[in-house]
Each structure stands twice: as C-alpha cells, then as structure tokens.
Amino acid sequence: MSNALPAETTWTIAPEGVPGLDLDPFSDYFLTDPYLGHAAMRDAGPVVWLERYGIYAVARYKEVSEVLANHAIFVSSRGVGISDFAKNKPWRPPSLLLEADPPEHTEARAVVTRIMNPKLIRSLKESFQAHADTVVVEVAARGHIDGVKDLAERYPLEVFPDWVGLDKDGRENLLPYGSMVFNTFGPINRLYEEALEKGSKAAVWIMEQCAPGRPAPGGFGAQVHAEAAAVGYTEDEQARLLRSFLSAGVDTTVHGIGSALHALAANPGQFELLKADPTRARATFEETVRHAAPVQTFFRTANEDTQIGGISIPEGSKVLMFLAAANRDPREWENPDDFEIMRRANGHVGFGFGIHACLGQMLARLEGECVLNSLARLVDKIEMTGEAEIQLNNTLRGLERLPLRLTPATEEQKG
Known part of the structure; x- marks a missing residue:
C-alpha cells in the first residue's frame, strides 16, 4: 500500500507548451466544489499540467472522449488511479475488468456480458419497480427523511445484494468497501487513509462473499462463477471477477439517486415535469x-509516446480524465450547468466510454429509473429542509446527508 504516490509529491514545472495549473483535485476544497476548477482547466487548453502531482489532465469533452476511446494507447492495465502498476505494486490484485486491457479484459468482460445483458435487465424491471414503490410509499409516509440513508442507500442495498445472492448479514460492508476502492485511486491523503481503515475491515466480508460456492444459487454471483469456471478461470480469478462488480455496483448508484433527489428538490419545476x-x-x-457525475475522474497511462490535442504526451505519463468536467463542457452542451430533464443527455461520459465503459451501468440505470418513476407517481412534493452535506472521496462525488420533506401524492393524484 505504501507504493502509491504520496500526497507530498514534489512540484514539477509544466512541459513546454502545456498550461500549468496550481490545482489540487484531491483537496477537500476542490472536492467540495469542483466546478470552478473544472472551468479553469477547460479554459486553459485541451491538455493541462497539474503541477502538484506532475500529471497531465484533460477536462474538455472532446479530449476526454478521445482518451477513453483509445484503449490501445491509453491503457488501464497500468492502473486507473494515480499509481502506475508498471512501476509500483498495486495494493490489491488488479481488477480483471477495470484494470486490464485486451485480450485479458475482453475475455473477462465476455464472461459477465453473457449474463448481464438487456434481456436480463428487462426481466428485472417489474420486481425492481415494485420494490421501489414499496420503499417510496414507506418513506413518503414518514415525511421528513434523510434522502441519502433512507432512500438513496436503502433501495440499492436491498435490491442489488438480493440479485447478486449475497448474505443478508453484513451488507453494510458494501459501501465502505466501495468507498475504499475509489479513494485509493487518488494520492495517499487523509481520505485515502481513512477509507483504507474503514474499508479494510469490510474487505474481509467482501472476499468471503466472492468465493465460489458462497453466493446463493441462481443469483448473479453464482452465474458469474459458473461462466468463469466454464472458460477455465481459477477459483481465485472467479472471486476477483465478482469482486470487481461489488466494488462499483453500489456506491455509484447510491450517489446517482442521491444527486437526483437533490436536483429535483432544488428544481421543483423539473419535478413537476417528471410528475x-x-x-x-x-x-x-x-x-x-451528466449534471452530477457520480464518478468524477479516472486515470489512464500512456503506453507509448503520443499526442492529445496537439500536445505531446510521453510514454509512461499519467493522464487524469475529468469526466464530470467533460459532462459540463459548454462546447458540447447548451446551458451545461443547468439541470434539465427534457435535455437529451445521451453521449455523456458519466459511465465512461469505449471498451471500459461501466459494466454495471445497465443495472444502475434500472435502479435509478425505478426510484424516480416511483417518486413521480407516488410523491407530490420534494422539499429541502436543510443543507445537503457532500461526501468527500478522491474519485466519487455524492452526498453524505440530504434533509428532505416528502409529501405523498393523494389517491386522486396517483390516478
């Protein structure tokens, strides 16, 4: 774990022709409100140099999309965090999905996509929607709630583990484990160390749940093990494959639902359109x-000398992609800082792009859609009753707390 880049990195001078910026994208200040920093990077040029860490960064939609699409040059196998696996030993065995390149990545992804496909998602919709209705009716009847704990966390932590086939006891470990994984993509700072302390305890439960024979028969986890075993994966590799899915299967969905609740409460006119x-x-x-990307950043490593936007990028360079900044690039989106549900947001990079696009995005979309559909039909008003509290993470953006008052829809309104 000590091999990752420390917070006290020596400051470096920007390479010739590259704008150098004194920004720390992993500071509490930046993570709390990143949008001015995003704009500064977009305005500075297609590529910028973050002096504090000695890394290249891209924040415009065009360049972020190009890096995501070019998996042959901007590789994931050298780590999607600040640490270069070609130089530093990773703190855990690399993910067979997130931190791999073809052909290894192609083989692993094929195992999962044989199970996780549009047909499966369609088969889940009725039961997922019914569960969302039950949860929304219950929390709306209470009136005053914490939108994060009572809804954004509760719903995914019920439907996702049931679907995977995880034990009923210990599911609270999913969030701290995911938080740890995403925090360790950044430098060794306070967030990294705190997440590692909490997540290391949760990791024991996660590893137990991922072992072949542990997930409930018929569930997604058991199916992954069976498919992986059929193509020759060892038991350890089978566990690592399922672990990759558990690492990112909850946190991003929780943050997406929480941000949706926040946006609808802050923009009542948009909630009226949804209703x-x-x-x-x-x-x-x-x-x-698009508007509040749960995954704010990801790294790639240049595996050969190349260029981005006419800027030379030497082999071995870390490139930090600001997905959230790309999603609000005025070169791509009209009024990008506005939350508008009538917007055609297709094409955003919130779930990544290319062969490494988030494999669980279909499930995340289903869960988000079900909760929001329930709110539209079963709730008349969503109102803020206090300030939202940001949950700081080196990679993710979401809420720790969201005080809300829900007014249930009348029977007449429900139709």
Whole structure:
C-alpha cells in the first residue's frame, strides 16, 4: 500500500507548451466544489499540467472522449488511479475488468456480458419497480427523511445484494468497501487513509462473499462463477471477477439517486415535469449522471509516446480524465450547468466510454429509473429542509446527508 504516490509529491514545472495549473483535485476544497476548477482547466487548453502531482489532465469533452476511446494507447492495465502498476505494486490484485486491457479484459468482460445483458435487465424491471414503490410509499409516509440513508442507500442495498445472492448479514460492508476502492485511486491523503481503515475491515466480508460456492444459487454471483469456471478461470480469478462488480455496483448508484433527489428538490419545476410524465424517469437519471457525475475522474497511462490535442504526451505519463468536467463542457452542451430533464443527455461520459465503459451501468440505470418513476407517481412534493452535506472521496462525488420533506401524492393524484 505504501507504493502509491504520496500526497507530498514534489512540484514539477509544466512541459513546454502545456498550461500549468496550481490545482489540487484531491483537496477537500476542490472536492467540495469542483466546478470552478473544472472551468479553469477547460479554459486553459485541451491538455493541462497539474503541477502538484506532475500529471497531465484533460477536462474538455472532446479530449476526454478521445482518451477513453483509445484503449490501445491509453491503457488501464497500468492502473486507473494515480499509481502506475508498471512501476509500483498495486495494493490489491488488479481488477480483471477495470484494470486490464485486451485480450485479458475482453475475455473477462465476455464472461459477465453473457449474463448481464438487456434481456436480463428487462426481466428485472417489474420486481425492481415494485420494490421501489414499496420503499417510496414507506418513506413518503414518514415525511421528513434523510434522502441519502433512507432512500438513496436503502433501495440499492436491498435490491442489488438480493440479485447478486449475497448474505443478508453484513451488507453494510458494501459501501465502505466501495468507498475504499475509489479513494485509493487518488494520492495517499487523509481520505485515502481513512477509507483504507474503514474499508479494510469490510474487505474481509467482501472476499468471503466472492468465493465460489458462497453466493446463493441462481443469483448473479453464482452465474458469474459458473461462466468463469466454464472458460477455465481459477477459483481465485472467479472471486476477483465478482469482486470487481461489488466494488462499483453500489456506491455509484447510491450517489446517482442521491444527486437526483437533490436536483429535483432544488428544481421543483423539473419535478413537476417528471410528475407530468413519469416515463421521463430514465431521462431524468441520465441527466443527473451528466449534471452530477457520480464518478468524477479516472486515470489512464500512456503506453507509448503520443499526442492529445496537439500536445505531446510521453510514454509512461499519467493522464487524469475529468469526466464530470467533460459532462459540463459548454462546447458540447447548451446551458451545461443547468439541470434539465427534457435535455437529451445521451453521449455523456458519466459511465465512461469505449471498451471500459461501466459494466454495471445497465443495472444502475434500472435502479435509478425505478426510484424516480416511483417518486413521480407516488410523491407530490420534494422539499429541502436543510443543507445537503457532500461526501468527500478522491474519485466519487455524492452526498453524505440530504434533509428532505416528502409529501405523498393523494389517491386522486396517483390516478
């Protein structure tokens, strides 16, 4: 674990022709409100140099998309965090999905996509929607809630583990484990160390749940093990494959739902539009991911000398992609800082892009759509009753707390 880049990195001078910026994207200040920093990077040029860490960064939609799409040059196998696996030993065995390149990545992804496909998602929709209705009716009846704990966390922590086939006891470990994984993509700072302390305890439960024979028969986890075993993966590799899914299967969905609740409460006119047409639930979640990307950043490593936007990038360079900044690039989006559920948000990079696009995005979209559809039909008003509290993470952006008052819809309004 000590091999990752420390917070006290020596400051470096920007390479010739590259704008150098004194920004720390992993500071509490930046993570609390990153949008001015995003704008500064977009305005500075297609590529900028972050002096504090000696890394290249891209924040415009065009360049972020190009790096995501070019997996042959901007590789993931050298780590999607600040540490270069070619130089530093990773703190855990690398993910067979997130931290791998073809052909290894292609083989691992094929195992999962044989199970996780549109047909499966369609088969889940009725039961997932019914569960969302039950949860929303219950929390709306209470009136005053914490939108994070009572809804954004509760719903995914019930439907996702059931679907995977995890034990009922210990599911609270999913969030601290995911938080740890995403925090360790950044430098060794306070967030990294605190997340590692909490997540290391949760990791024991996660590893137990990922072992072949542990997930409930018929669930997604058992199916992954069976498919992986059929193509020759060892038991350790089978566990690592499922672990990759558990690492990112909850946190990002929780943050997406929480941000949607926040945006709808802050923009009541948008909630009225959703109530008028609950079929806009999917588009509303899509706009949320564009507007408040749960995954803010990811790294790639240049595996050979190359260029981005006419700027030379030497082999071995870390390139930090600001997905959230790309999603608000005025070169790509009209009024990008506005939350507008009637917007066609397709094309955002909130779930990544290319062969490493988030494999669980179909499930995340389903869960987000179901919750928002339930809110549109079963809730009349969503109102803020206090300040939202940001949950700081080196990679993710979401809420720790969201005080809300929900007013249930009348029987007449429900139709």
